[in-house]
Amino acid sequence: MHSSDLKKLKIAIVGAGYGGAAAAKALSLLGAQVDVYEQASRIREVGAGIGLRPATMNRFRQWGTFDAIVDVSSPSEYFEILTAGAEPIMKEAWPAAEGQTRTHLIHRGDFIDALLGVLPDGMVHLGHKLERVQDLGDRSRLTFAGGRTVAADLVVGADGIKSVVREQLFSPAQPVFSGEHAYRAVISADAAHGMVTDDNLRMYIGRGTKVYLLPLRHRGQVSFDITALCPDGTWAPEVTKDDLMATVEGFDERLVSITRDLDMSTVNIRAVYDIDPIDTWHSDSVVLVGDAAHSMLHHQGQGANSAIEDAGALADALRDAASLPAALARYQATRKPVTDELQRISRQGWTEAEIDDVFPGQKPAATAPKE
Template identity: 50%
Template sequence: MSLKGKNNSELKVAIIGGGFGGAAAAVALRSVGIKADLYEQAPVIGEVGAGIGMRPPTVEFFKDWGIYDAMVSKSSVSEYMEVVTGKGEVVFRERWPQLTDEPNARWSRLIHRADFIGTFLEHLPTESIHLDHKCKSVIDYGDYAVVQFEGDKTIEADLVIAADGIRSNIRSKFFSDAEPVYSGTHAYRAVIDKEDSFDIAPDNTFRVWVEGDVNVYVLPLHHRNQISFDVTVPSDDSSWAPEVETKDIVKHLTNFDPRIQKVAERINDYTCRALYDIDPVERWTSNSIALLGDAAHAMLHHQGQGANQAIQDAGALAEALRDADTIPQALQRYQARRKPVTDKYQELSRLNPSEENQTAFPEKETFERVAE
């Protein structure tokens, strides 16, 4: 479809998936005058389990989208990351890398996942959010697509954005039949009250405790008086949501600081997940369909970039649609801008934090911008 001379508000855009990427895409498109409908298979949209770090390239988009103040009010700034031994001895203490042209932008804003996605949804019209809509199939007619949902509901769209996650049915039908790759590890996640944390996070430094092949990620959410606690361990169990008891998690922490052990043993409501990613997908777009977020480039959590890259996808896609003459041209620009970056982050995300590493930030060499 030609975009030249056409009012953006006339475009019909359907976003499949109501996670970070889908919700961000809806907000981003709205900021350039494009109304998008968001379709989520669950009856309720929610995020549980852990905190995330929003990096400067991500936060910059929020200013353009009109949600910057809301995100700032629900987050706090971290200027340093530490890798420490299981006993708490500092291996690295480093400033966050400079990833924009702003020399002082060496930080991460720490936020709870529920607050993160909730902020996007608060800035969308309720009539544009369609819950309990499970996508059954998509038919690509070249210059438009048809989405069929369970229950015989059908819609037409000039553009379908597939933000349907690592097990994306749309990706497997149109772009790649490669299966998700099991990392051989589990993540056990919880958010605890700061008063129950035994002072393992006294400041806003994001810390990774490392002992052999076991990592404990401690991310402060002091604006909520909470701490995000994540234990990552090797496991042969590849089931997506393994059933693991607290006592089995604590067994992995025998050589850790007693405070880490005490925190772990007091948690009864871990979110347990096997960790998967995908290999880079060669092509993300057709003339009327685009992959976004985990559907395009699911990655492991070691570099904390999964959510960041999904939001940056949304921003790049909105800008491409704003500036291009046609939807196919916009989608080509979007892929050309984003894929080289996410390919590299997918590779880097497979590097576990280790005492043997030379830096806490393996992305520095590739992405850090040095101010002149």
Template identity: 65%
Template sequence: MRTSELENLKVAIVGGGYGGAVAAVALSRLGATVSVYEQAAAIRQVGAGIGLRPPTIELFRELDIFDAIAAVSTPSDYFEILTATGEVIQREEWPKMHDYAQVNKTRFIHRGDFIDTLLALLPEGMVHLDHRLTEIEDSGSSATLTFAGGATVTADLVIGADGIRSTVRNQLFSDNQPVFAGAHAYRAVIDSVDTDGLDVDDNLRLYMNERGTMVYFLPLRHRDQVSFDITALSADDSWAPEVTTDELVALLDGFDERLVNITRNLDLDTVTSRAVFDIDPVDRWHSDCVTLLGDSAHAMLHHQGQGANQAIQDAGGLADALREADSVAEALALYQSTRKPVTDTLQRLSRESWDAESVSTAFPEKSSIT
């Protein structure tokens, strides 16, 4: 699209998470008038650590926000998969780390720090909190959003970045509902001094046993903390299951005693407990003026660590498509045709999870995605 067309483009983004916030940065850089509508009444420091992969870091360099992200993140060289007692099964460098003009290491960051950093890059007044979408009406060349309380907004382009239970997706594109993966994830951020000496470097470690229990140990050295995640099989599909310390400790029977001690000493008030869900692939993400982005389009399980990265890559891909195409409608078709094959593959691979007895690579996507 011509620069003048982009500068006259009014964009409404539903959702202020990873993908929505990066899309706001990227489309603002194109000159569009962007507004972000977030249903939360306040942005809070919630969640745990995530890994920003090398292609994501390269996008941040292109958007000139790398320095801001680097200031609140920890660089990592490799991912290591181990048995429950600590014997190394696989250790591999992060894919694509050396594919760019500068080395792009994967960077570990706390979700709250990431969102805070991104939102701080946006002009004051661009983000509108306490806006819960109740209805979207697609008129062809524009779409109108209605929020709880009755406020309405009309935009030339609406981006549904509103997560796994997306209102935009369910009203316009698909009735795909979250699919329970038969597992729970329990996450906490702990101080490095409380890790019994396991926090030895800046690299991600995954410990696993033959019963399907996995412990992710992700350093946040810039914070002197570690993101600690226990994922275990469960038949309970309640969205936020309750758990006791004894139950968590029992899940780690046979694991390295240091991991057991960390678990025993967790403050349950700081532990995020959730059942694990994704969605089946969505056939169509877009109309002529509305599109999906991130989890609303392709929520995936966390085993490959790709959910946040793909939401961010969606934002970059959408900005590229708007630059290249002659209209919003053409851009949205190009965006889906470019991004959907990648995310379909990663959704499938993420469902395959890990098997302690047959791990051949730390990065199964390497053989499927260039």
């Protein structure tokens, strides 16, 4: 699109998570008028650590935000997979991308703070819970709780796995339960029982359980994550310390000790969900990014990375295509095959035999329970 047309473009982004904040930065650099509407009254990202891949870091360099991310992250040269008893299985360097070879390990909270911190004051509007989105063809209208309405040439649905934009305009499909729980905590590096000696991600795999140690050296901390098979699809399940201890039975005693030492009030506990691939991500004036378009399981560590790549691809398409509808079609054609494959691969976390071995005769619920 011509730069003059881009400067006239009014864009409303629903959601101020990874995808929304990244899209706001990328699209505002085109000269468009961008506003972000977030339902929370304050931004507070829970959870633990993630890895930002080399290709993602290249996007940040392109947008002039590389240093802001580097300042609150730790560079990793490789990742390693080990048995439950800490015997090495494989070690691989991160896939390089245009000169970048390191994955940067970062706390989720630091990441969203860094993304939002590079946006202009006044761009993000908190306390806006979306109730209705209307596609009017060449523009769209948003209606928020309390009655406020906003019209925009382009609405970007970045409102996550329970996306209102997706459900009202593109697909009624609900989140799908994976048959797993994720237990995540951030602990002091001193509490890791000597298991963290460098900045590299390690995953220990055993019967029905995967344990991740993700160093956050810039914080003097470690992200300690357990993913365990469980048939309970309650969105926010109640789990005891004994339950956690049972998931790491037979693991290296140091991992068992880390689990035993956890303060349960600091552990983020959730059932793990994704969505089935959806056929259409856009109309002529509405488009989906991130988890709203393709929420995926965390086994490949690609959720946040995919959201950032979506934002970059959307900005590229708007810059290069002849019109807004053509740009949105190009964006979907570029990104959907990639994320469809990542969704497929990420679901290959466990075999049917392993699932039957851990909870025989029990079948996990297929979709999210009603709240």
